[in-house]
Amino acid sequence: MSTWHDYFKEQGHAPDWPYPIRFDQEQEIDADVLVIGGGIAGCWAAISAARQGLNVVLAEKGDTVRSGAGGPGCDHWCDVPANPLSNVDPDEWARHMAERPYCNGIGLQIQCRENYDTLLELEQMGGKVRDSGDEYVGAQGRDEKTKFMISPRYTKVHSYVPVDEKTEGKIFASNPEGKLNNVVIRVWGSTFKPVLKKECQRLGVKIFDRVMMTSLLTENGAQGARVVGATGLNSRTGEFMIFKSKSTILATSGAGSIWLISTELGGYCNMMSRTIAGDGTAMAWKAGAELTTMESTGIVRIAVGYKHKWYTGAGDASYENVPIVDANGKRVPFPIQGWVDAGYMVPSPEVEQAVREGILKGEYALPFYGDFPAMPEVERNATWKLMLGEESTTKVITKTFNDAGYDPSRDLLQSYRYIEGNSLAQWREASYGGGILVDWDLKTSLEGLYAAGTQMFSPEDHSYAAATGRYAGRKAAAYARQVGEPQISREQAVLEKARVYAPVKRSSGMEWKELHAGIARAMQYYCSEFKTESLLNMGLGTLRKIEEESVPLLFALDPHKLMRSLEDLSLLTYAQIVTHASLARKASSIPLNFQRIDYPALDPPEWRKYLTLKLENGKVKAGELPLAFWGDMKNQYEARNKDYTGVYKGK
Amino acid sequence: MSSQKLSAIPNVVTPNAPVIFNPDICNGCNICVEVCQIDVFIPNPEKGKPPIILHPDECWYGGCCVNDCPRPGAITFNWPLQQRGYWKNKATGEIHQI
Numbered sequence: 001m002s003t004w005h006d007y008f009k010e011q012g013h014a015p016d017w018p019y020p021i022r023f024d025q026e027q028e029i030d031a032d033v034l035v036i037g038g039g040i041a042g043c044w045a046a047i048s049a050a051r052q053g054l055n056v057v058l059a060e061k062g063d064t065v066r067s068g069a070g071g072p073g074c075d076h077w078c079d080v081p082a083n084p085l086s087n088v089d090p091d092e093w094a095r096h097m098a099e100r101p102y103c104n105g106i107g108l109q110i111q112c113r114e115n116y117d118t119l120l121e122l123e124q125m126g127g128k129v130r131d132s133g134d135e136y137v138g139a140q141g142r143d144e145k146t147k148f149m150i151s152p153r154y155t156k157v158h159s160y161v162p163v164d165e166k167t168e169g170k171i172f173a174s175n176p177e178g179k180l181n182n183v184v185i186r187v188w189g190s191t192f193k194p195v196l197k198k199e200c201q202r203l204g205v206k207i208f209d210r211v212m213m214t215s216l217l218t219e220n221g222a223q224g225a226r227v228v229g230a231t232g233l234n235s236r237t238g239e240f241m242i243f244k245s246k247s248t249i250l251a252t253s254g255a256g257s258i259w260l261i262s263t264e265l266g267g268y269c270n271m272m273s274r275t276i277a278g279d280g281t282a283m284a285w286k287a288g289a290e291l292t293t294m295e296s297t298g299i300v301r302i303a304v305g306y307k308h309k310w311y312t313g314a315g316d317a318s319y320e321n322v323p324i325v326d327a328n329g330k331r332v333p334f335p336i337q338g339w340v341d342a343g344y345m346v347p348s349p350e351v352e353q354a355v356r357e358g359i360l361k362g363e364y365a366l367p368f369y370g371d372f373p374a375m376p377e378v379e380r381n382a383t384w385k386l387m388l389g390e391e392s393t394t395k396v397i398t399k400t401f402n403d404a405g406y407d408p409s410r411d412l413l414q415s416y417r418y419i420e421g422n423s424l425a426q427w428r429e430a431s432y433g434g435g436i437l438v439d440w441d442l443k444t445s446l447e448g449l450y451a452a453g454t455q456m457f458s459p460e461d462h463s464y465a466a467a468t469g470r471y472a473g474r475k476a477a478a479y480a481r482q483v484g485e486p487q488i489s490r491e492q493a494v495l496e497k498a499r500v501y502a503p504v505k506r507s508s509g510m511e512w513k514e515l516h517a518g519i520a521r522a523m524q525y526y527c528s529e530f531k532t533e534s535l536l537n538m539g540l541g542t543l544r545k546i547e548e549e550s551v552p553l554l555f556a557l558d559p560h561k562l563m564r565s566l567e568d569l570s571l572l573t574y575a576q577i578v579t580h581a582s583l584a585r586k587a588s589s590i591p592l593n594f595q596r597i598d599y600p601a602l603d604p605p606e607w608r609k610y611l612t613l614k615l616e617n618g619k620v621k622a623g624e625l626p627l628a629f630w631g632d633m634k635n636q637y638e639a640r641n642k643d644y645t646g647v648y649k650g651k
Numbered sequence: 652m653s654s655q656k657l658s659a660i661p662n663v664v665t666p667n668a669p670v671i672f673n674p675d676i677c678n679g680c681n682i683c684v685e686v687c688q689i690d691v692f693i694p695n696p697e698k699g700k701p702p703i704i705l706h707p708d709e710c711w712y713g714g715c716c717v718n719d720c721p722r723p724g725a726i727t728f729n730w731p732l733q734q735r736g737y738w739k740n741k742a743t744g745e746i747h748q749i
């Protein structure tokens with residue numbers, strides 16, 4: 001009951017579109033600070049700007065209450081070295097995190113300095129961050145005084161760092177005895193998004209939900225000029241929105257699935273949902289903002305529509321302290337990302353190889369299982385109920401298992417490692433690589449435009465998005481206070497309106513899933529595992545052909561499908577930028593997961609630098625920045641934040 | 652059967668129902684419609700009835716609709732068959748699937 005065709009069968013006709021249709025109509029909104037994207041970074045940006053007493057407007061594609069990657073929840077508040085149980089100094093931890101090549105040292109410093117304050121503010125708003133109900137007494141890492149639950153993650157080992165630079169055994173000057181670092185706190189993140197939305201409302205932020213932002217407006221409509229507003233589309237009514245703003249913060253995250261779409265599981269092709277479609281990056285690019293690290297990609301490992309949706313942490317099924325056993329109950333030597341191995345998140349290549357050989361020789365029988373029953377009860381609950389129960393999409397997974405009769409104290413949870421095969425090298429993802437270049441104010445290269453969270457180059461996690469959003473809100477508000485009234489270019493808005501509505505002017509042609517699949521295939525062929533100058537140029541040619549021949553066929557039957565169609569155009573722009581960036585880097589690189597067959601040397605010294613790209617007069621212009629271009633992190637941060645007052649004490 | 656009138660309908664998208672509504676429990680409050688970041692559902696034209704699943708192929712399977720429904724049992728998560736997880740009773744070795 002309740003599928004579309006149930007309705008059709010019962011009623012004999014399709015349901016009417018349930019929302020008023022307002023194609024071509026316009027609404028104009030004025031803001032001091034406009035925030036684009038109401039996920040984690042965007043909500044925090046809006047809250048911190050509104051606390052400065054300004055007129056703040058937030059536009060969100062979904063509904064702010066549960067939108068974004070952190071909408072359903074979050075279990076790990078990562079890299080919070082300023083918490084009272086931490087044994088390392090925040091500045092030293094930030095420096096250590098920033099040793100990873102091609103990271104974002106600016107964002108990391110902000111995260112490490114301010115995300116504990118951010119966590120306490122979240123608690124003020126009603127977010128649950130401590131075991132106040134004493135549910136997990138006796139669990140390792142739980143502190144009786146503060147009731148914080150420290151996670152084993154990063155307690156000694158930081159396995160996000162390349163193998164030869166791992167911190168195992170590393171002694172921090174601030175932690176000379178080598179105690180557990182205690183820099184990650186377990187939290188009840190399913191409580192977060194609703195309280196963030198409520199706080200926005202309490203502070204008078206004007207929220208526009210179901211509005212997909214489509215472009216930035218610049219002074220005189222010129223590329224590279226000050227950003228003075230933005231345009232949007234209501235995905236239910238089709239109304240066109242024009243926002244005028246003194247300063248603007250982009251927080252739309254990155255681009256999820258460019259290389260891959262399963263047309264029947266179209267919302268399920270990446271870790272993130274379909275809403276994360278590169279819109280913010282594409283609109284910043286067209287406005288002339290500088291981007292960096294766009295050639296960096298990862299491999300999509302989960303949630304590709306073709307694979308099982310569960311985790312890939314450590315031995316999986318389902319990580320943190322869960323021992324992995326084979327089909328006969330024999331322990332498999334995977335790390336368990338727990339207290340015993342101090343947070344190892346992935347097996348070493350040697351262990352991986354040994355297990356694979358063991359399977360082929362009959363030493364380990366498939367499938368593998370997570371041995372929840374073998375765990376002490378309180379640790380089992382901490383993993384199953386708290387961690388998986390609160391971490392984003394896993395909340396509903398654990399509920400569904402429980403409802404179907406799974407009992408973690410009795411049952412082994414199946415792992416899909418090996419039996420479902422590896423991800424193809426062609427299934428890439430872009431989002432945790434490149435993004436918008438920012439300075440120490442999280443200002444982009446354009447006047448009036450700021451960025452936060454996953455929108456920036458080389459992003460990290462949830463608390464990073466929160467802390468950088470909160471910081472960008474502060475800085476954008478300070479700018480808005482001292483800048484003159486913005487003037488938008490009517491001509492620029494009219495051109496954008498025509499671009500936005502083009503697909504609804506047609507009623508047949510090519511629909512969004514086919515277009516996305518075409519872009520994805522071009523990227524798989526020409527910008528994936530095998531990269532050469534000629535393949536990449538073929539890629540640009542194919543993408544241009546798509547732009548010239550397929551995009552003019554794109555059609556959308558209603559405002560919702562129009563939104564999906566416009567997302568494709570963002571993905572197409574994003575794909576073109578990635579290909580340009582790949583052409584610009586004439587060397588291979590391990591940390592960037594970037595292999596050029598015609599330039600096979602791995603990370604040669606002269607190529608250890610950030611490459612930047614921007615549009616200038618419509619032409620792609622490349623530039624470069626040295627690694628650690630941000631300077632001394634502690635001094636730079638302190639010089640710009642003398643007025644920082646810590647945890648919010650207002651009403 | 653033979654006298655039944657049939658419409659010509661294209662294949663439905665597969666999978667087709669990321670959730671299942673129970674019309675006896677659901678009161679059509681549409682909270683699930685609002686919390687969905689994708690807009691998979693639309694409100695039922697008839698007030699008080701469960702929403703209609705319009706875009707099942709866009710579902711992220713993030714579960715907010717189920718997590719936030721105030722009426723237990725009104726909406727159940729429905730994994731596509733190929734995504735349903737397995738487990739094994741440690742003592743008996745019996746295998747189950749969702």
Ligand SMILES: Cc1cc2nc3c(=O)[nH]c(=O)nc-3n(C[C@H](O)[C@H](O)[C@H](O)COP(=O)(O)OP(=O)(O)OC[C@H]3O[C@@H](n4cnc5c(N)ncnc54)[C@H](O)[C@@H]3O)c2cc1C
Nearest residue numbers: 037039040041061068069070075076213453454461462465
């Ligand atoms: C399954 C899963 C589990 C995770 N678990 C953890 C965890 O336990 N700990 C942790 O630290 N991190 C975790 N993360 C990562 C964390 O959720 C992200 O780092 C964080 O949400 C990033 O915040 P953001 O604001 O940059 O992006 P998001 O929170 O994704 O917000 C981006 C927002 O922009 C909106 N948007 C996009 N395009 C437009 C547009 N054109 N117009 C208007 N709005 C737009 C989107 O709808 C969205 O709301 C997890 C992520 C996933 C997917």
Ligand code: SF4
Nearest residue numbers: 677680681683720726
């Ligand atoms: S399923 Fe739940 S949330 Fe959705 S309309 Fe019914 S009662 Fe409301």
Ligand code: SF4
Nearest residue numbers: 687710711713714716
């Ligand atoms: S699981 Fe998520 S995306 Fe799917 S219908 Fe529910 S709320 Fe929407």
